[in-house]
Amino acid sequence: MSSNTKKIRWGILGAARINQQLMPAIVAAKNSELVAIASRRPQAAQDTLAKYAPQLSNVKIYSSPDDLLLASDIDAVYIPMATEEHAKWTLQAIALGKHVLCEKPMALHAHEIEAISTAAQQHKVQVMEGFMYRFHPQFERIQRLIQSGTIGDIRSVRTCFAYPMQPARLYRIDRPIEQGGGAMWDIGCYAIHTARSAFMGARAHSVSAMSHNNEHGADISSSGTIDFSDGRYAQFNFSFAHARRAEFEIIGTTGGIKCENVWAKADETPSISWWTDAGEQKTETLPANNHFQLEVEHFVDCILQENTPLLTLDDALENCRVINAALQSAKTAQQIILD
Numbered sequence: 001m002s003s004n005t006k007k008i009r010w011g012i013l014g015a016a017r018i019n020q021q022l023m024p025a026i027v028a029a030k031n032s033e034l035v036a037i038a039s040r041r042p043q044a045a046q047d048t049l050a051k052y053a054p055q056l057s058n059v060k061i062y063s064s065p066d067d068l069l070l071a072s073d074i075d076a077v078y079i080p081m082a083t084e085e086h087a088k089w090t091l092q093a094i095a096l097g098k099h100v101l102c103e104k105p106m107a108l109h110a111h112e113i114e115a116i117s118t119a120a121q122q123h124k125v126q127v128m129e130g131f132m133y134r135f136h137p138q139f140e141r142i143q144r145l146i147q148s149g150t151i152g153d154i155r156s157v158r159t160c161f162a163y164p165m166q167p168a169r170l171y172r173i174d175r176p177i178e179q180g181g182g183a184m185w186d187i188g189c190y191a192i193h194t195a196r197s198a199f200m201g202a203r204a205h206s207v208s209a210m211s212h213n214n215e216h217g218a219d220i221s222s223s224g225t226i227d228f229s230d231g232r233y234a235q236f237n238f239s240f241a242h243a244r245r246a247e248f249e250i251i252g253t254t255g256g257i258k259c260e261n262v263w264a265k266a267d268e269t270p271s272i273s274w275w276t277d278a279g280e281q282k283t284e285t286l287p288a289n290n291h292f293q294l295e296v297e298h299f300v301d302c303i304l305q306e307n308t309p310l311l312t313l314d315d316a317l318e319n320c321r322v323i324n325a326a327l328q329s330a331k332t333a334q335q336i337i338l339d
């Protein structure tokens with residue numbers, strides 16, 4: 001069968017809320033077929049299917065993620081579990097020969113991503129962290145603007161992601177950061193990843209951060225600076241206690257780009273405005289685009305064509321290192337130097 005007609009058969013490991021976006025994306029993606037979902041809670045997988053893929057009648061339901069992973073009719077799994085479970089299940093899936101699309105952030109610790117990388121090579125499977133915004137044409141447009149030299153060399157980046165935590169989601173902040181609770185794992189990882197992406201993958205030299213934690217030891221609001229050396233800085237700010245904001249700004253030596261409605265839902269309209277010191281100024285509105293589906297299709301193409309995914313495991317590792325440096329800085333009130 002040619003790679004144009006072969007389909008990747010997907011299993012989903014969990015009846016998480018994010019299935020609202022990813023389940024229809026997997027169903028709609030070319031070369032993809034949803035064949036199974038597992039949930040450890042009775043009826044949760046059935047309810048998720050009924051809500052987000054009611055047209056499918058042949059999806060097999062498992063009450064245990066272990067059993068789903070043992071199925072021989074599944075090629076790839078999507079892991080939307082709680083963050084602290086990602087590394088364990090990614091490793092388990094790899095060991096059973098499954099390709100893995102894992103929700104962000106892939107792991108709490110860098111050593112877990114190193115283990116995932118080694119295992120993926122051993123078992124010859126593809127593994128990617130699900131930072132969907134990187135597949136949105138909005139980000140491609142920004143990259144083209146940067147590469148065209150319109151705003152000169154990038155010197156400063158500012159990323160902001162915030163929304164007030166809804167009462168139904170309070171369980172996300174009822175445990176300490178070390179156990180996966182808090183805003184850094186949930187939304188701060190975007191703010192840091194985007195800052196790194198805007199500097200086109202440059203390595204961070206040091207991080208300084210401060211955060212306000214709740215009574216459970218989960219961070220609620222954080223601010224910080226990443227030093228990319230040579231006078232290049234990124235400032236990040238994220239919170240579960242602010243009005244909604246999802247934006248970033250990239251300042252170069254001759255101009256700047258402001259990007260609004262990033263990390264958006266599939267139907268939100270993104271926009272970009274850019275300007276130069278020479279007096280050029282433009283606001284561009286991009287069509288709404290389903291970056292979740294684009295992410296799935298990219299990953300499937302990489303599996304079928306044996307290409308390296310756009311989001312590599314080295315990138316996941318570096319993001320994890322910067323996140324952990326920021327957490328350590330906030331905890332110790334010290335600037336953390338990365339090696």
Ligand SMILES: NC(=O)c1ccc[n+]([C@@H]2O[C@H](COP(=O)([O-])OP(=O)(O)OC[C@H]3O[C@@H](n4cnc5c(N)ncnc54)[C@H](OP(=O)(O)O)[C@@H]3O)[C@@H](O)[C@H]2O)c1
Nearest residue numbers: 014015016017018039040041080081082083103104105186
């Ligand atoms: N890319 C994005 O835009 C995006 C957006 C939101 C979240 N995420 C990421 O996706 C992952 C999941 O986030 P989420 O908000 O969708 O998670 P969630 O709804 O809290 O679900 C996470 C896991 O917890 C279990 N669970 C769900 N509801 C539960 C409940 N009421 N009681 C007990 N257990 C429950 C489920 O496992 P079982 O079904 O096995 O019980 C599920 O797989 C996180 O890593 C997050 O960072 C990504």
